[in-house]
Amino acid sequence: MKRTLISRTRNLIDSSVNLRGWVNSIRSHGKITFIDLRDRTGIIQIVTTQKIADLKVESVISVTGKIQNRQASNFNPNMSTGKIEMFTSDIKVLAPAQDLPFDIHQPELNASLPIMLDHRAASLRHPKIKQIFQLQATITQAFRQFMLDRHFTEFHAPTLVATATEGGSQVFSVDYFDRRAFLAQSPQFYKQIMVSVFEKVFTVSHAYRAEPSVTTRHLTEYVGLDVEFGFINSWRDIYLLADKLVKHIFAVIAAKHTDTLKAYNVTIPKTADKTPVVKLSTAQDLVFKFSGHDIRGQPDMDPEAERQICQWSAKEHGSDLVFITHFPTKKRPWYTYPNPKNPAETLSFDLIGGGVEWITGGQRITDYQALKASIKKTGADPKDFDIPYLQAFRYGMPPEGGFCIGLERITQNILNLDNVRQATLFPRDMERIDVRLSTLNPPKPLKKTKK
Amino acid sequence: MKRTLISRTRNLIDSSVNLRGWVNSIRSHGKITFIDLRDRTGIIQIVTTQKIADLKVESVISVTGKIQNRQASNFNPNMSTGKIEMFTSDIKVLAPAQDLPFDIHQPELNASLPIMLDHRAASLRHPKIKQIFQLQATITQAFRQFMLDRHFTEFHAPTLVATATEGGSQVFSVDYFDRRAFLAQSPQFYKQIMVSVFEKVFTVSHAYRAEPSVTTRHLTEYVGLDVEFGFINSWRDIYLLADKLVKHIFAVIAAKHTDTLKAYNVTIPKTADKTPVVKLSTAQDLVFKFSGHDIRGQPDMDPEAERQICQWSAKEHGSDLVFITHFPTKKRPWYTYPNPKNPAETLSFDLIGGGVEWITGGQRITDYQALKASIKKTGADPKDFDIPYLQAFRYGMPPEGGFCIGLERITQNILNLDNVRQATLFPRDMERIDVRLSTLNPPKPLKKTKK
16 A cells, blocks of 8 residues: 555545554553654554554554544644544554664753764654754755856865865875875865856865864864855955855745744844945954954954954844955965955955854955965965866966855854754764764774885 | 856847957957957857957957947858857956967867876866766756655765775775774765655765776766665665656756757667666576577676667667666675565666666665674674664664665766766876876875874
8 A cells, every 4th residue: 555644644534544654652541552653744643452562662663544533622733633643453563663862752852962963863853853954955955046046057076185285284184095185175176176167166065174173163074065156346246146145045944944943943144135244354343342342453353253243233234144354364265365455355255143154255366376376475385286276277267256155054053053063964073973983992093005 | 347148149239248258269360360259158259459469268358349240251150159249459368378288179179088187177178078067967956856856855974984884995094083084985874864864865975985996987086866765665666766867867968958969979868668677687598598698697797798688678678778686685785685585686776778887776674683684794793883874773764775876977878978087077096186196206105093
């Protein structure tokens, strides 16, 4: 018999159907057992006198029977199927379940994050946790649809790279036959090359940072939503596109995920038609002026200043988000375009909201000689960047720029989660790759490399 | 002045517009210079008397002037803009170009694959090569749209893993702080776990194989289109979905990429309403019967047999594609579901066409005890797979299965390319990560790991 999804049962009163899913709860009342059956579309009450030995929650069962109206006195207003049920004695166990490490059927999962991650296959079944990743899937789709609608071409950037590129200390090395290779810290070089091919490109790709500390904000592997495009009229084109994109993502989430926003007790950030754009130095002056917090002359914002400037933006401009621009040249990667009017600062931006960073981007240096000079200034050798990166600039690269959104971070920000790991299906950090690494004993040494 | 795209110029006769793009060709006739200007939408002829010192092909220029009709005698029927041109003396060089390593403006790029890859930023600009990756972007989108239309949830599988999983010898190890980690050979374990969360999932993810040989078919990093879903009625559901998907991809490509198919002189494979499904042993019998090629009793097809069975399928069933099923248990990964009627063979399949593999998939073992037993049979320790993989099976896993399509391989197959590297933007193999590794001298040794 063909499976029927639980969401359809309300229209199938008096029909015999086959339902399949997980046992969400079991309540025994003498000879009668009530089972809440869950599939991806909903939950329905099954009533049975059938005895099933050792049936536990999360067992997978197949039930066949007639959908019936409940007696009015038994209506459950908290269930979308609260007026119906199935009475059956045809229950088959497709897969038994063992006892769970925690109760995943309470409204809130009562376990610490490390325990949740130790039992990820269990914690991911909790409805509120599942919602995080449904929302995350929507973010990725909204991102791609926005880019495709604007004729950007998707490409796949490689992640195994030959040289430790954007800075040596935080790069993972790979035992690549008899050599070292590295895991890319971003698809930056490849997306720039692809501008010289397709003009406008985007990619969803994994990036790696050998972050030697465990914080609430860092992962060793994360997913980046990357955009890059050429023939900009001005670097403003870049942050204006980022601004439209983030508003598009908000609109899609507001339309599709009201339940999730409600469950997490958050609202989509307020945006204004024109998101404020404030130079770093101006932002620092503003923060000092109305809060006394003095970071004037510093090369960056600090978390306190970020919170303050967001409050200013909300109050003065009705926007929870604000662009901070013109970060110092020495604080931005060497491919960042210096402000022609003041080479000590760059044509770069961060979009911040709720006191945290959402998007980072800017214009890039596209002149071949200028780019080589900028690499040399860092002490690196342009030869290490020649194939295929610098190559692209020898053959005519249009003025261009782009930006990146961390997928886990934007998910975290939207749902106001404490820790980026909560917004990551299988988070990796210094101490954990699924298992706690300290439980793997002894550490497995690396193979020695042939010289 | 705002940039106009070349594709729009035909409707802008007598308008003054600004065009920006790359110099595709330069022809001087005395005082007059003809420049073919290229942007992502097309090519147009620019006519000028302006002298531009040292202008080379692939320079990026900005030209402003009036779009005009050409004299009828100068019409070029091979250009979509062949009846118009721009006469201007307002040409600005946005980025100069150096001499190219090969002529990318000939219909065919006259360079060997290694030379093309040595100069990837240049070869990717060749129109025929660019088309490969436009088609590849379409494949990825068609794949995702098909899955989303069927309510599959997208997820992102991690690629850093704690144990060398599907077989130790071909796995890359990573220097992960003071331990070893590994690069995932596929998202297999994660997609199965996600079935216990979302029932139906897909992912586009990078996978890594430390393939110690350089062949035309293998990459060390590739992109997989992965599908997995639960509550199957029978393992036939799995190959029937794969069949629909591949036909959907074909239909989208046939509609969107006729030019590319023509340029590569290929047609989309012929498909029948019912793609033939043939057991491995039956396929071997058939091949022997009509060609004499005898691989009966072998655990797999060989390339010759694959070609033969595809010819049989085309002739007898009007389908260039054919499913080969029931591969021996010993030739398939340990998570593959054995045929209950004959445990020496599995409920698994390959879709082959044109003598090569397109898709591989099958039903999985979902019983926790059976899965542990299957791991033990390989000599491995189930404990190494406990978190998070086996965990998912302790808490009720529905009957499920899935399949994987190699993105580069399906691109190669559709365009009938000789080498999978041609279908890869930046191919990695034992000898190359962008640069030829042998040119990096000396090999960089791996850091030693603390014990």
